[in-house]
Amino acid sequence: MTRVRFAPSPTGYLHIGGVRTALFNWLWARKTKGVFVLRIEDTDQERSTEASKKAILDSLEWLGLDWDEGPFVQTGRLAIYKEYAERLVREKKAFRCYCTKEELEAQREELKKKDPKAQFRYPGTCRDRADEPNKPFVVRFRTPSEGAVTYVDKVFGEITTPNAAQQDFVLLRSDGMPLYNFGAVVDDVSMEITLVARGRDHMVNTPPQIMIYEALGARVPEFAHLPMMLAQSGEKLSKRHGAVSALEYRDQGYTPNAVLNYLVRFGWSHGDQEIFSKDELIAAFGWEACGRGDGKFDAKKFLAVNHAHLKEQRLVPDDDYAKRLLPFVEQRGLTPTLAATKEAVPLVRERATTFIDAADRLDFVFRSDPVMDEAATAKFLVADAAPHLRGLAAQLEGMTSWNAQAIDTRMHDWLAELGLEIKHVAQPARVALTGRTASPGLFEVIAALGKSETLRRLSRGATLADARDPGRGEKPKA
RNA sequence: GGCCCCAUCGUCUAGCGGUUAGGACAUCGGCCUCUCACGCCGGUAACAUGGGUUCGAUUCCCAUUGGGGUCACCA
Numbered sequence: 087m088t089r090v091r092f093a094p095s096p097t098g099y100l101h102i103g104g105v106r107t108a109l110f111n112w113l114w115a116r117k118t119k120g121v122f123v124l125r126i127e128d129t130d131q132e133r134s135t136e137a138s139k140k141a142i143l144d145s146l147e148w149l150g151l152d153w154d155e156g157p158f159v160q161t162g163r164l165a166i167y168k169e170y171a172e173r174l175v176r177e178k179k180a181f182r183c184y185c186t187k188e189e190l191e192a193q194r195e196e197l198k199k200k201d202p203k204a205q206f207r208y209p210g211t212c213r214d215r216a217d218e219p220n221k222p223f224v225v226r227f228r229t230p231s232e233g234a235v236t237y238v239d240k241v242f243g244e245i246t247t248p249n250a251a252q253q254d255f256v257l258l259r260s261d262g263m264p265l266y267n268f269g270a271v272v273d274d275v276s277m278e279i280t281l282v283a284r285g286r287d288h289m290v291n292t293p294p295q296i297m298i299y300e301a302l303g304a305r306v307p308e309f310a311h312l313p314m315m316l317a318q319s320g321e322k323l324s325k326r327h328g329a330v331s332a333l334e335y336r337d338q339g340y341t342p343n344a345v346l347n348y349l350v351r352f353g354w355s356h357g358d359q360e361i362f363s364k365d366e367l368i369a370a371f372g373w374e375a376c377g378r379g380d381g382k383f384d385a386k387k388f389l390a391v392n393h394a395h396l397k398e399q400r401l402v403p404d405d406d407y408a409k410r411l412l413p414f415v416e417q418r419g420l421t422p423t424l425a426a427t428k429e430a431v432p433l434v435r436e437r438a439t440t441f442i443d444a445a446d447r448l449d450f451v452f453r454s455d456p457v458m459d460e461a462a463t464a465k466f467l468v469a470d471a472a473p474h475l476r477g478l479a480a481q482l483e484g485m486t487s488w489n490a491q492a493i494d495t496r497m498h499d500w501l502a503e504l505g506l507e508i509k510h511v512a513q514p515a516r517v518a519l520t521g522r523t524a525s526p527g528l529f530e531v532i533a534a535l536g537k538s539e540t541l542r543r544l545s546r547g548a549t550l551a552d553a554r555d556p557g558r559g560e561k562p563k564a
Numbered sequence: 565g566g567c568c569c570c571a572u573c574g575u576c577u578a579g580c581g582g583u584u585a586g587g588a589c590a591u592c593g594g595c596c597u598c599u600c601a602c603g604c605c606g607g608u609a610a611c612a613u614g615g616g617u618u619c620g621a622u623u624c625c626c627a628u629u630g631g632g633g634u635c636a637c638c639a
Contacts, residue, residue: 093639094639095638095639097638097639127639129638129639130638130639132638133638133639183637187636187637190636190637201565202565203565203566204565204566205565205566205567205635206635224637242569242570245568245569246568247567247568248567250566250567251566251567251568251635252567253635255636256636256637258637259637260637261637263637265636265637265638265639266638266639267639269639270639285633286568286569286570286632286633287632287633287634287639288633288634288639289568289569289633289634290567290568290569290633290634290635291634291639293567293568311569313569313570313632314570314632314633316631316632318574318575320631320632322632348576351576351577351588352576352577353576353577354577355576355577355578357578357587358577358578358586358587358588359587359588360576360577360587360588360589361588377576377577378569378570378571379570379571379577379631379632380569380570380571380631380632380633381575381576381577382575382576383575383576384574384575384576384589384590386575386589386590387575387576387588387589387590388589389589390588390589390590391588391589397602434601435602436601436602436603437600437601437602438601447600447601497598507598508598509597509598509599510598511598512598512599513598513599515598516598516599516600517599520599522599522600523599523600524599524600524601525599525600526599526600526601527598527599527600527601528598528599529598
């Protein structure tokens with residue numbers, strides 16, 4: 087049984103790099119019908135906050151990365167780390183170190199003075215020191231200076247690191263808190279994790295962690311490291327490069343599966359396929375198709391992927407679309423029903439790149455008096471246009487069946503009689519109905535607004551047009 | 565600096581010894597067209613460098629260069 091985990095520390099919002107790590111774990115769990123464990127690594131008391139923890143849970147929930155066990159919280163498991171640490175001390179695989187922070191710091195400074203390039207290594211002063219009651223201590227791992235650790239990474243292949251690169255690293259702080267490597271290993275052992283997938287920035291932690299597994303007599307899990315996602319500049323991706331928090335994308339009107347789709351294609355590929363539903367992702371996912379090179383985040387492609395999802399009924403069905411769109415419409419002070427929202431979705435299906443964009447494009451539908459764009463009004467609601475708008479209204483008034491196709495036919499018949507082309511009336515009508523020069527198709531707009539509302543807006547547009555001199559589009563309103 | 569890792573269009577990537585080096589985003593033309601989009605057609609654009617191995621290297625090996633990660637009582 088596969089058991090994987092996502093173990094963020096609650097020291098801020100959930101970063102999209104973190105989402106990617108969670109996603110790869112989640113996909114592997116779902117693909118193998120295994121278990122996805124959520125663990126909160128909150129042993130850094132200074133930086134951990136309850137708000138961050140909530141942001142992480144909210145993010146995962148929004149993204150649909152559901153966990154099967156947890157969330158487990160490390161600060162709730164301190165007794166376990168202590169017990170494991172004591173066991174290692176008893177077995178002489180670890181030892182108590184009574185050196186103070188200041189002493190270590192002084193030694194570091196001393197070394198730096200002699201050779202600025204030399205790296206500080208714990209001198210081993212306490213390795214065989216007798217216990218000293220009532221004196222604070224940390225527990226350090228007794229690292230062998232010879233030999234090497236080798237493991238086979240699921241994406242990077244065989245990795246060998248000499249033990250000489252390691253020192254007697256700290257397992258337990260003097261306040262009883264486990265350090266990352268120790269806490270993670272103890273938890274992964276007791277939660278029976280079979281594969282650890284995480285960012286490449288953790289690759290250096292793997293050898294010492296394997297040492298701990300072996301000292302504990304525990305089975306070493308498999309490891310899979312993911313290449314880094316960097317900013318366009320090549321630096322680490324952070325707030326100054328734009329939106330990096332998962333919830334920001336929610337608030338910008340992205341649909342969760344598109345976020346997952348973009349992130350999964352970053353460092354993983356499946357032939358030429360770019361767009362995936364969640365189920366397709368689960369079916370296609372595998373470590374062998376993961377790349378090893380770091381990459382740069384591309385906001386434009388991300389947007390394009392979101393657009394691709396919003397376009398397809400298959401990926402975002404009308405019901406789902408309407409449910410996610412509605413809050414953005416409400417943000418504009420409008421309160422259509424969910425049903426009305428759903429009816430409007432086809433108008434923007436192929437146009438909207440985000441739900442915010444969709445809400446903007448549909449503003450005229452849900453607002454009884456559409457916001458009239460100044461330039462559009464000045465250009466198209468001119469005196470020449472008034473008769474066309476009234477003529478169109480007259481045609482529509484007589485219609486019995488109200489749908490885009492019928493409206494299309496009726497309008498073209500009418501225009502043919504007059505010897506006009508649609509382009510002569512389309513823009514004035516569009517501005518009268520939507521307030522803008524750009525909108526969904528005119529017949530669809532008319533069909534969506536309904537007869538009485540269409541007639542009302544056309545009449546109002548004609549009135550506005552009357553107020554202008556013929557052929558002089560620049561006149562201000564009276 | 566030590567240790568570890570990486571290297572195909574601007575970006576994400578396909579390629580797993582022999583290809584006109586493919587796709588997507590972006591970009592530039594064009595078509596479609598009631599606007600905006602969608603869609604369609606086409607263009608520009610990449611194997612970091614130097615050595616090997618091989619009949620033949622983008623592909624395998626080694627260097628160089630470049631980039632990244634990490635060196636805490638953070639995670």
